[in-house]
Amino acid sequence: MRQSDAAGSVLQWLRAHPAPSPAVIAIDGRCAAGKTTLARQLGEALSCGVVHMDDFFLRPEQRTVQRLAEPGGNVDYERFLTTVLEPLCRGEPFSYQPYDCHSGTFRPPVFIKPAPITIVEGSYSCHPALWAHYCCRVFLTIGRAEQRRRISQRNGPEGLQMFREKWIPLEERYFASLAERSLDGALWLDGSGQRITKEKFISGA
Numbered sequence: 001m002r003q004s005d006a007a008g009s010v011l012q013w014l015r016a017h018p019a020p021s022p023a024v025i026a027i028d029g030r031c032a033a034g035k036t037t038l039a040r041q042l043g044e045a046l047s048c049g050v051v052h053m054d055d056f057f058l059r060p061e062q063r064t065v066q067r068l069a070e071p072g073g074n075v076d077y078e079r080f081l082t083t084v085l086e087p088l089c090r091g092e093p094f095s096y097q098p099y100d101c102h103s104g105t106f107r108p109p110v111f112i113k114p115a116p117i118t119i120v121e122g123s124y125s126c127h128p129a130l131w132a133h134y135c136c137r138v139f140l141t142i143g144r145a146e147q148r149r150r151i152s153q154r155n156g157p158e159g160l161q162m163f164r165e166k167w168i169p170l171e172e173r174y175f176a177s178l179a180e181r182s183l184d185g186a187l188w189l190d191g192s193g194q195r196i197t198k199e200k201f202i203s204g205a
Helices: 005-016 035-046 065-069 077-090 144-180 198-203
Strands: 023-029 049-052 094-096 110-112 117-121 136-140 187-189
Touching: 005 035, 005 136, 005 187, 023 035, 023 077, 035 049, 035 117, 035 136, 077 094, 077 110, 077 117, 144 198, 187 198
Parallel strands: 023 117, 023 136, 049 117, 136 187
Antiparallel strands: 094 110
């Protein structure tokens, strides 16, 4: 796979900021911004595995009004922290069960062996409860028109409507909450993989 400018920016940052092993890299950002693609490219470049936050979305009984009102609450970050992130940082083998939000069931366990580097990709991966466990935190953004085009191509017209009415507003509430946090050391990238400021990312400009 041809390496993107975003992957080049992250690899350059990692060379300038060596991290102790085991190291965990988080890739957060707006839906359809290319998080999964970037994680795949970095995984190939660094010869490391990838864990997807999509496997930790809330189960129906967890989607209370109070929970969805919480910035970043649309993911089971508690389960992710205890079953994945903490064992990763301790360098221990572990397993977790991905939750399939389409079927409403847990898939068979995924077994992970200790590794020098692991990538975590997906929306809400930089939730405040998870932030301190990462050595590198990347945020990807994308222009509104291109975001809609990609979602429509990937999920169809009905899927696009669902994203515009539900999932994108939840993401934007989460990103707006970043303004209140000190996020020194994060890497903010636009659609072309160029570095931008936190303020520009949050505004979506």
